[in-house]
Amino acid sequence: MSDSEQIERMGRLFKAQKTAFEAERHRSYRDRLRDVDAIAALTKKHADAIKDAAAADFGVRSRCETQLTEIAYMATAAKHTRRHLWSWMQPEKVSVPGNLKPGKAYIRREPKGVAGIISPWNYPYQLAFSPILAALAAGCRVMLKPSEFTPSMSALMQTMLAEEFDETHVAVFPGGPEVGEAFTRIPFDHLLYTGSTHVGRLVAKAAAENLTPATLELGGKSPVIMADDFPADKAGETLAFGKFMNAGQTCIAPDYVLAPQGKARAVAESTIARVEKAYPDWATDEDYTAVVSDKHYERLNGMIEEARNGGAEILQARGGEPGNVRKIAPTIVLNPPEDSKLMQEEIFGPILPVLEHDGLEDAMKRVNAKDRPLALYVYSRSKQTARKVLEGTISGGAVVNNTMLHYSVEDLPFGGVGASGYGAYHGESGFETFTHARSVFEAPVWHPSRLIQPPYGKIFELVTKN
Known part of the structure; x- marks a missing residue:
């Protein structure tokens, strides 16, 4: 498929994923768990193919290192997500000041929508599937732009994901710099980029045009x-x-x-x-x-x-x-x-x-x-x-x-600071990245806040007196 055809497909599937998300804004725990299990199962099933694809792209890529850093890592991440997903999805209660009682306040973790992920070439499977796992656990739809430097892995990931997910749920868009540039201009609900600081600046500028919240996982001299x-x-x-x-x-x-x-x-x-x-x-x-x-x-x-x-x-x-x-x-x-x-x-x-x-x-x-x-x-x-x-x-x-x-360590947020990036993912931090922390206050039918409404008088003075 040519880059221009890929760009056309990208725009079409973004609209389809937005529509699918609107039809199912709050994907159930059971369905999200099924998505997490699908990622784990795909990784296990295609382990040899993942090693072969990495070796083909690099010329020589240690099969043991691919097992350790890509396959075993993803198995551990999926297991961790499965274990904690239910608790991550629960509303978080917060305290209410005395002058607002009776009433209760809490934070709902709601999926943002369609997530865009741009993955690099150095760990081409793990650095694509790890944020995909986080986005699916959060209840999002996902569009992936993998690196053009690892075409064998890109083709494999596209084939693998098609086994378990419809393209209105997860879609992959291989291609060169033109495809990547067009990808950054899509008004995603969240965009996660992993790569160089130089390109990260360009991605941030493109995301800012749409006010798209972004996570930039960059590099630097450690x-x-x-x-x-x-x-x-x-x-x-x-x-x-x-x-x-x-x-x-x-x-x-x-x-x-x-x-x-x-x-x-x-x-x-x-x-x-x-x-x-x-x-x-x-x-x-x-x-x-x-x-x-x-x-x-x-x-x-x-x-x-x-x-x-x-x-x-x-x-x-x-x-x-x-x-x-x-x-x-x-x-x-x-x-x-x-x-x-x-x-x-x-x-x-x-x-x-x-x-x-x-x-x-x-x-x-x-x-x-x-x-x-x-x-x-x-x-x-x-x-x-x-x-x-x-x-x-x-x-x-x-x-x-x-x-x-x-x-x-899945419980540690992974991310940069300053020129090495902003935002974080892994474990619960990844779940939080692809969800919106929605603040909710529930008041009873009659609430004392009526006492501080106009016309102001003696009751207002009594209630608001320090």
Whole structure:
């Protein structure tokens, strides 16, 4: 289907979904539960096909990492949603001030309507199906625009969803930038975008034209601040996993490390040593993922060369030649220039700059001088030190003595702050994102509020007297 045909289909199905929502504004608990179970069942049924599609799109994509980060993640998320959906749907009672009694007040969580979701390429299944799950649990209809960089996964998701959902309920719209741009101009009842900060700004502008509420899950340079009391070898273990899983193509991957004076090399060498254990030959290892496209591959190699030419030391894991597969050796860059692209742009690849700080105050100052990151990681054996760093910095989320694990806690809202995005989802936060908190006050037929209505007199003075 051409982009123009896809855009025409998009407009037609948006109207159809709006009509379907108006006919069923309050989807029952039983029906929502069926939707959640359908997502779980589809994920389980098509697990092998999901792994195959990811591998086809990346060239090489670790089947184990796809199982962990896409399939198992969605199974856990669906199970969590199923367990808590009934309580999320219940009205929330709030207290009533004495001068408004008798009466009761509560908040109703009502579905917003038709939700638009724009998903990225780096975790193409999970980052599409996770917000779909939240929107369906909230009782919404859903339209999905997946990334053009992962066409195999896009086609698979469209086929999968068609097995369980009519297009007036859930519809998928593959296509290029023109389709994506048209998608952002649709007056959705809520729009969730996951991707780069640059495109996020464009999405926000388009949504603002329709006053569409939006959730932007962006990126940024997520730092690691290492205290002097933390062992370099322990840091290397978790940095190797967090940075080189999916070849660093993760929005919350550590983007640079600030190590204490004299410890940068030890951190770099321990990280490389751990990587070489994980991937004995990264060039041929099927568990070491390739870079998703030629464009990204060239950009990442250019970053390494720029840092090398700027005087930085480059450490890379040992390995053979990857042939015609877009693989880049796990790379540590010691002390890259501050004005290099490695330090100015989100890396989104298997390259980790390691620099040194002159104490925690210096490290926090350097982090705070940049845009607010999506995640921040602090390594310290001291709880007081870790809290000091958390209190002295701002980030979307944070982990102490590890990386990325906060993402897997469904009860934690996931989202950014400032340039790394706004709004949140996961678990109940996702349910809240796609619902409207409707305030309700119920008064009896006769209510004392009549005493403060005109004509004002002695009773009014008595009732309103402080």
